[in-house]
Amino acid sequence: MNRPLDLGDPAEFRADRRLDVLIPTRNRAAELAVTLAGLAAQEGVPGFGVVVSDQSDGEPAFAHPAAATVVRALRHRGHPVLLTRRLPRRGLAEHRAYLLAASAARYVLTLDDDVWLEPGTLHRLVTAIGELDCGFVGNAVHGLSYADDVRPQTHDRYEEWIGRPLPERVRPGTPEWDRAQIHSAANLLHVTGKLALPAGAWRAYKISWIGGCVLYDRARLVDCGGFDFWRRLPEKHQGEDVAAQLAVLARYGGAGILPSGAYHLESPTTVTERDVEAWEIVLADEDAPQPA
Template sequence: MASVDILLPTYNRLTSLVMTLSGVAAQTLTDIRVIVADQSQPPVGEEQVIQTLRRVIEARGGSVDWHTREPLHGIAEQRDFLLRQATADAVLYLDDDVFMEPWVLGKLLDMLKREQCAFVGAFPAGLSHREDVRPHQQIVEYWDGPVQPEVVEPDSPQWERWQLHRAANLYHASQKLAPGEFRLYKVAWIASCILYDRQKLLDVGGFSFWSRLPRYHSGEEVLVQNLLMRRWGGCALMPSGTYYSQVPTTVLNKAGTVDGHALSLLPEMVERYTTIQQG
């Protein structure tokens, strides 16, 4: 069994997916299984560059499972499907627009094992904002001790932690660290590159709620992470070593928005899956 299963949903983003798989293929942690759920139209699994990257991953000690899937039910269903394929103790949900520096996966796994929390994320920077420095959005709350369970309610002061994940704020804040220094910090939620403890994720139901959401939705990981933080805590890594391709999103409807947000399910999910109470 692999040390990490990398769970990668993709939809109509071939060039961005090539970038993402290139980062995966170059990881120093090579004991991996990459599980791809491809809903591209047409499917891209047989594209020559994709085939080459699969061979590189395999030649370096990993494996690749490729699933061509339809019909489309939305990103939460894709995440649910991928989780049901996973067997490793740790699973990395990696979006198809993220490039990882070679050390990222190994460092995330080390931190997850050390902290015994539910997840550790590595939020990507959009480097088109490299010159767009926003000090007022670079407030960081570090974990100075072990990561602990915490309740972060929507619209609470702690919810404003999401501002750090706008533009290239995290990238700029990371430049204040000493060379070679890594810190864990507190989050409201984190997107795009998150290593989870698979059993803890299953213990809050994973993404099995997908059928209750409209086809075009958002917030599925926001909901899951909120539940996980209440029971075991979660955090993110600085510097992250990850970068967005900055291609257009593929999860919006024709009007350029969504028809529902998974946080609408939060009150009942808290009642069902968590025991940590505010205060």
């Protein structure tokens, strides 16, 4: 029988590291174990930290023996891990804000609890954001069950950045917003295959937003408000990641990174009530006419 799992000390965890990975989770013990296993196999970014915040209805997902074993493996490999619970639930954006406040790292990777990262992904993302000097970079997730579903009509949404990404004001109904089509199914995997990049090469491309695996310059994310807009939202919402990224895009720029090493586990969503889009509320506030 496993011994009790050390949860870690929040005060000790906040340190001047290069990178922390922030993972919100709920009712997904198996998926969390796979996500953590992907992190445990990363090389090239020594000593990154991991924060897991659980909002499960019952026992926390990290208490499952499989997840607990990978937590111990991460610590054994020199990665601090903080395990927390955030209850009662106040919505996705509040959960993200709580995780962000737990870190003092130079960069933070917001990683969903149903994404496996292939080896080398963290190193590539950290290298890219350092060279591009923008607000965030990300890896859109591949849905491998769609690997045979080629959609060439979406491939023209791919457009590379030449040089450093510039700030962009992206809004619905514009060509820039339609860039998101390249991230559905396995579209990005097919675009990557056509480019035939040499080993170790990567490209930065223009995006509207990226879901699942996004690396932020933490100070720049905080400067744009982070996820503090959660106070203006009803508890049941989605699209909080879109709202945060649009704000950072407008001030500091951002980019997708290809190839992507992020793979979606394609489990059923735990966000079942999707009536409210956080970004719609946030944009309505930002774009409202200001009093003279």
